[in-house]
Amino acid sequence: MKFLYEGKTKKVYDAGDYYVLEFKDVFTAFDGKKVEEVKGKGEVNAKFTELLMKVLEEKGVPTHFVKRDGNKLYVKKAKPLPLEFIVRNYAYGSLLKRLPILEKGQELKRPVYEIHYKSDELHDPLLATDDPIAAGLLSEEQAEEIRNLTMRVNDILKEVFNEAGYKLIDFKVEYGITPEGKIILIDELSPDSFRAHKGEEIYDKDLFRKGASGEETLKRYLKLLEDLERVVA
The missing domain is CATH 3.30.470.20 (ATP-grasp fold, B domain)
Known part of the structure; x- marks a missing residue:
């Protein structure tokens, strides 16, 4: 995978057919002025996204979600x-x-x-x-x-x-x-x-x-x- 960029809570990679969002184990607030690392937080946010985007897809809302692997989401390119x-x-x-x-x-x-x-x-x-x-x-x-x-x-x-x-x-x-x-x-x-x-x-x-x-x-x-x-x- 090719590393593309890193934000406050995610790293983004190019995996060829898909992008990969790697959720970080970090809480941030106030434009990054307050930061705390907490083990497992990234996977929890990935699970939320998987759950809710699947619900939306079933109801006809198009999303980029493809699959989840731990704290990583494979998503359609957009x-x-x-x-x-x-x-x-x-x-x-x-x-x-x-x-x-x-x-x-x-x-x-x-x-x-x-x-x-x-x-x-x-x-x-x-x-x-x-x-x-x-x-x-x-x-x-x-x-x-x-x-x-x-x-x-x-x-x-x-x-x-x-x-x-x-x-x-x-x-x-x-x-x-x-x-x-x-x-x-x-x-x-x-x-x-x-x-x-x-x-x-x-x-x-x-x-x-x-x-x-x-x-x-x-x-x-x-x-x-x-x-x-x-x-x-």
Whole structure:
């Protein structure tokens, strides 16, 4: 395999027909300012991604997932878009700063769909709906397709999480373009990229952000994974 690049939580390789995502045993927060290594964390995130992408594929959402081998995912090749897409179901995080009339944890009357430009230096700024089209990053047809896919992902994941007894607070997804020009879901689906609550308890990376150790946080990840596997099986 040819090494391509390394991010905060993954290494990426070219394996010929596929890319390989190697998930690292590390928690990071605050743009990499807080870091802690925890054995087994990479494989847990790979398992989350495998589980949820399989569910989405079964429901008609195209993803890059091919197979998992421990903490490695073999995925279809696609050119990543420099954009992140977020859906918010409850008032939490940065949405409270933008809409201070909301109460923390309040269920929204309809999900909020956001587009962000991927840039650690700029802290992933929020874009207006037409910005990616005006900048030539997406065609109007691609923008509409991605919005529809993302809202479909939300519907599917909300149902799975609800059945397991959790609230899907919000999540981030990314997309890529295959050599054939098809838009597919890429990257990962894990508690690093979504928020999940059960009552007042947090089962995502916010726990680590709020001061819990990596080991404590991983225990919550494992409990959530176990509950989701039970529902999906």
